[in-house]
Amino acid sequence: MSGKVWINGKFIDREEAKIDIFSHSLQRGSNIFERIICYEIEGRIAVFRLDDHLDRFKNSAELIRMQLPYSRDELKEAVKETVNINKVRNPYIKMSAHFPSDELDVIPPDNLVQVAIAAVDILAMIQQQKSTRIKPTLKVKVISQRKLHPNTAPVKAKVSANYLSSMLAKYEAQDAGADEAIILDCEGNVAEASAENIFLVKNGVIATPDLDYILSGITRKSVIEIAGDMGIRVEERKVKRDELDEADELFLTATSVKIWPVIQVDDKVINDGEVGEVSQRLNNEFNKIISGKNEKYNKWLTYTR
Numbered sequence: 001m002s003g004k005v006w007i008n009g010k011f012i013d014r015e016e017a018k019i020d021i022f023s024h025s026l027q028r029g030s031n032i033f034e035r036i037i038c039y040e041i042e043g044r045i046a047v048f049r050l051d052d053h054l055d056r057f058k059n060s061a062e063l064i065r066m067q068l069p070y071s072r073d074e075l076k077e078a079v080k081e082t083v084n085i086n087k088v089r090n091p092y093i094k095m096s097a098h099f100p101s102d103e104l105d106v107i108p109p110d111n112l113v114q115v116a117i118a119a120v121d122i123l124a125m126i127q128q129q130k131s132t133r134i135k136p137t138l139k140v141k142v143i144s145q146r147k148l149h150p151n152t153a154p155v156k157a158k159v160s161a162n163y164l165s166s167m168l169a170k171y172e173a174q175d176a177g178a179d180e181a182i183i184l185d186c187e188g189n190v191a192e193a194s195a196e197n198i199f200l201v202k203n204g205v206i207a208t209p210d211l212d213y214i215l216s217g218i219t220r221k222s223v224i225e226i227a228g229d230m231g232i233r234v235e236e237r238k239v240k241r242d243e244l245d246e247a248d249e250l251f252l253t254a255t256s257v258k259i260w261p262v263i264q265v266d267d268k269v270i271n272d273g274e275v276g277e278v279s280q281r282l283n284n285e286f287n288k289i290i291s292g293k294n295e296k297y298n299k300w301l302t303y304t305r
């Protein structure tokens with residue numbers, strides 16, 4: 001990987017952006033992160049919902065008692081500068097903060113925090129890594145491993161330690177021949193996928209799990225608002241596992257995949273294996289917004305210059 005990385009106010013070559021292998025964040029998983037997508041609109045680069053990502057980043061820091069050495073405005077400028085300096089196609093911003101000091105105890109030895117920001121070409125990465133994200137539709141498996149419980153892990157934080165559970169969830173799904181995992185919460189209701197939120201459509205009404213057990217996805221929040229504007233009812237509530245089998249449509253949402261249709265849950269084919277009408281309408285509206293063609297939502301686009 002080449003390019004320039006912003007680290008605590010300075011740009012350095014990606015190859016030089018190294019971390020001590022015995023640092024607290026690597027050894028104990030105390031790294032927080034965000035992934036932010038950009039869209040090219042009439043020759044300019046727009047960052048999608050940058051303020052919301054920065055709010056979530058700040059919130060992740062608070063939840064793990066990390067003191068970020070930069071304000072939201074300073075980070076906003078740093079993100080814009082990083083996109084502008086790297087000039088990659090299809091920019092995708094990787095942003096993280098970690099405790100770089102050598103560790104002995106579970107608590108970091110000092111307050112030193114390193115913030116890193118990079119802009120990479122997401123399409124190139126998807127192709128290089130043969131990521132499942134290349135698939136237009138998905139087969140999912142409801143797996144046996146349960147979602148982390150909010151009483152034992154900060155599920156609202158995008159912190160690396162939580163993603164070991166996601167990794168094992170996706171392995172379990174892929175071992176069973178599926179593309180992605182659907183994870184149930186400790187009460188047996190639907191929670192989310194390994195790194196995506198989930199929605200179902202039944203009789204024209206959309207339902208999605210409430211926020212008790214899951215990460216508050218920015219795409220999730222966007223879809224709820226867009227659907228409401230389109231006159232589609234959205235319920236944020238407990239979603240029972242059996243509702244997945246009976247759904248007319250299912251889709252996942254995440255920054256890198258937007259609205260990602262699911263055509264099979266375990267052995268049950270959804271909507272004859274076709275992308276459903278509501279999913280398609282939402283997708284069309286989403287695409288309009290990210291092309292800057294819906295004035296109401298231009299507030300979600302931060303141009304880098």
Ligand SMILES: Cc1ncc(COP(=O)(O)O)c(C=O)c1O
Pocket residue numbers: 192193194195196197215216217218219220253254255256
């Ligand atoms: C656990 C988890 N759930 C849901 C999401 C989707 O969130 P977003 O739409 O903000 O990308 C992500 C992605 O960051 C995630 O890691």
